[in-house]
Amino acid sequence: MARDGWVAQRAREFDQLRGQKIAAWTGVEMALREEAAAGGPQFEDPAVPCLQLLILVLQPGIVITAR
Numbered sequence: 001m002a003r004d005g006w007v008a009q010r011a012r013e014f015d016q017l018r019g020q021k022i023a024a025w026t027g028v029e030m031a032l033r034e035e036a037a038a039g040g041p042q043f044e045d046p047a048v049p050c051l052q053l054l055i056l057v058l059q060p061g062i063v064i065t066a067r
Contacts (some may be wrong), residue, residue, distance in 0.1 A: 017058070030064040 030052045031041030 022058050024059040025057060027051070027056045030054050 036042035
């Protein structure tokens with residue numbers, strides 16, 4: 001599957017969560033930037049109000065993963 005198709009499928013899966021209550025979630029967070037000005041990875045930035053995740057697992061059993 002082409003990258004655009006993969007992204008579109010993940011967006012549809014994520015959109016299906018509207019109106020659902022997520023009881024718990026776990027994920028593998030990725031750095032926003034690998035090399036920040038202070039050196040090393042940067043995980044927080046006020047200009048980026050979201051997490052960048054490699055894997056997101058939602059309860060009860062909905063799984064969205066990156067490849």
